[in-house]
Amino acid sequence: MANYRQRSKPYSPSQESPYSLSRSKIELFMQCQRCFWLDARLKITRPSGPPFNINKTIDELFKKEFDRHREAGTPHPIMLANKVKAVPYQHADLDKWRYNFTGVRALHEATNLEIFGAVDDVWEGEEGELIVVDYKATSKNKEVDINSDWQISYKRQLEVYQWLLRQNGFVVSDTGYFVYTNARLDVDGFHDKLEFTTKLIPYIGDDSWIEPTLEKMKAVMDSETMPAVGMAAMGGDCEFCIYAKKRTELTLAALKPRSIKAGKATV
DSSP states (O other), X not given: OGGGOOOOOOOOTTOOSOEEEEHHHHHHHHHOHHHXXXXXXHOOOOOOOOOOXXXXXXXXXXXXXXXXXXXXXXXXXHHHHTTOOEEEOOXXXXXXXXXXXXXXXXXXXXXXXXXXXXXSEEEEETTSOEEEEEEEEEXXXXXXXXXXXXXXXXXXXXXXHHHHHHHTTXXXXXXXXXXXXXXOSOSSOOTTOOXXXXXXXXXXXXXXXXXXXXXXXXXXXXXXSOOOSOBOTTXXXXXXXXXXXXXXXXXXXXXXXGGOOTTOOOO
16 A cells, blocks of 8 residues: 555646545645644744554444454444444445545545545445544543534545545445444553544535635635635634744744843744
């Protein structure tokens, strides 16, 4: 799979070849247009946090679990328990769809942007329709749901996958699912293991926002002007932009001779 990965180049408004954007870059745009512009035009990326290795492990184990039923053509117990009439989908390109640097791909001709995203899983319903599935993991004292404001990003993620599969000619159900597992905190100790409770959460997606958003993204990418420090889509200021702005202000102030007072440091 490593051969699929290519280092992307900055976007140029004059380029004729399609420009590839991952699903996560759409989410970046929704959070902050300035951060998105810096990423696309200058390849200045946001600082990344540490990898969520436990979550990644859970994803891989879920895939193994569902793949056994995929090979057998049988429904997973969580499907039966929730009366979901489906089986894990079999397709020759499934491994490619699930690999981060290939994913499901589609060219949006109006903008010449090639969008891609790696799905966690795809199921097949009774009528042959595809069902997009996303794995999530957490640990909290209450039952998991997708009702928090910040979880709009989860919903957009699933909707992008639905849109990508539709662009590839597949019939896709509006209803997708989150296989959401929660590490229990009500046990008496660690004992070299974690115990989880897994919940299947249906979500009715609406991908109508995606193509208008791609048009806006293209306009921002084509602009020679970096967007101003603005508001994050999920509420509040973009913390990355605010940090960069404050640091720049302090640095400039420190470089001015008059900013240095006797006995006091300015930085």
